[in-house]
Amino acid sequence: MDEEYINSFVEAFYTILPSFGIEELKITNLEVKENMFSNEEVTAVVGLTGSVRGNIAYSFSEDSAKKFASAMMMGMLIEEVDEDARSAISELSNLITGRGCKILSNNEVFTDFTTPTFIIGKNIYFLISTVKTLAINVETTAGAMQVNIGLEL
Amino acid sequence: MNKEFIQPFVNGVRNVLKKIASVDVKTNEESFEENSEIKSKGVTSIISYSGKINGRFLIDMNSETAISLTRRITGRTYDTAKEPMVLSTVSELNNIIAGDGLTDINNKFSMGLRLVPPIVFTGDNALICLDKIPSESVNINTEYGDIRINIAFERSPEVSG
Numbered sequence: 001m002d003e004e005y006i007n008s009f010v011e012a013f014y015t016i017l018p019s020f021g022i023e024e025l026k027i028t029n030l031e032v033k034e035n036m037f038s039n040e041e042v043t044a045v046v047g048l049t050g051s052v053r054g055n056i057a058y059s060f061s062e063d064s065a066k067k068f069a070s071a072m073m074m075g076m077l078i079e080e081v082d083e084d085a086r087s088a089i090s091e092l093s094n095l096i097t098g099r100g101c102k103i104l105s106n107n108e109v110f111t112d113f114t115t116p117t118f119i120i121g122k123n124i125y126f127l128i129s130t131v132k133t134l135a136i137n138v139e140t141t142a143g144a145m146q147v148n149i150g151l152e153l
Numbered sequence: 154m155n156k157e158f159i160q161p162f163v164n165g166v167r168n169v170l171k172k173i174a175s176v177d178v179k180t181n182e183e184s185f186e187e188n189s190e191i192k193s194k195g196v197t198s199i200i201s202y203s204g205k206i207n208g209r210f211l212i213d214m215n216s217e218t219a220i221s222l223t224r225r226i227t228g229r230t231y232d233t234a235k236e237p238m239v240l241s242t243v244s245e246l247n248n249i250i251a252g253d254g255l256t257d258i259n260n261k262f263s264m265g266l267r268l269v270p271p272i273v274f275t276g277d278n279a280l281i282c283l284d285k286i287p288s289e290s291v292n293i294n295t296e297y298g299d300i301r302i303n304i305a306f307e308r309s310p311e312v313s314g
Contacts, residue, residue, distance in 0.1 A: 090284070
């Protein structure tokens with residue numbers, strides 16, 4: 001997978017997350033995998049079409065999903081990952097993907113993306129790409145987020 | 154939802170399973186509205202599309218059905234649905250079925266819909282949520298077990314002819 005694609009999305013984390021008060025971003029792990037195993041409870045998947053096709057999956061533990069949703073909703077207390085919380089995380093994944101695509105378009109790579117679909121549950125084995133999946137773990141003040149990027153290039 | 158956007162996917166399942174696995178399907182072709190939360194039967198593959206409108210198609214079956222269909226197609230045996238070949242087969246079936254269905258819709262209604270590569274997963278009691286977007290399901294029976302397909306469009310597509 002081309003460095004340019006990964007850097008665009010990493011740059012998007014650093015732009016979007018702090019604008020909601022989610023600070024101190026640290027990439028703790030970065031690895032290439034054949035498939036994706038998620039032990040996290042909440043995953044939002046956004047699809048990309050256009051010059052680049054693929055999926056980006058944003059995974060959170062239940063606890064960090066609540067904290068990320070709360071940050072998106074001006075600090076409102078979130079007690080469970082309900083429709084409102086999912087809507088907030090959906091918006092966050094849209095913003096990050098949108099920003100990543102915008103950065104890519106500066107380099108003449110034009111993409112469009114789809115509405116996020118949520119998958120909620122534990123011990124889930126995913127296959128999000130027929131090629132390889134890049135997993136990025138990001139630690140923040142709102143908890144951890146795992147981003148899996150599977151692009152067909 | 155306009156039934157003309159559901160039928161191409163039902164036909165897709167029928168044609169693709171017949172062609173690839175020589176499996177006959179039975180369905181009453183009646184679609185019913187789903188809640189925004191869908192409980193996975195065991196193995197689910199989701200494919201989204203974008204174009205004039207966004208949406209997604211999913212195919213859902215229990216683990217035994219996924220394993221049996223894969224065995225039927227590849228001629229090998231598998232112990233669990235977590236094996237990459239089982240997941241890849243369900244994902245590829247979904248890709249072909251959705252491709253078939255969307256080509257039909259694009260040809261009839263000039264929707265310009267484009268497919269995202271499918272994702273597939275298996276897990277314990279997974280819930281699939283697509284909030285605020287109406288979706289409809291159709292149950293399909295095969296000799297290897299039941300398959301559910303679910304079709305969602307962000308808003309009801311306007312038929313432009």
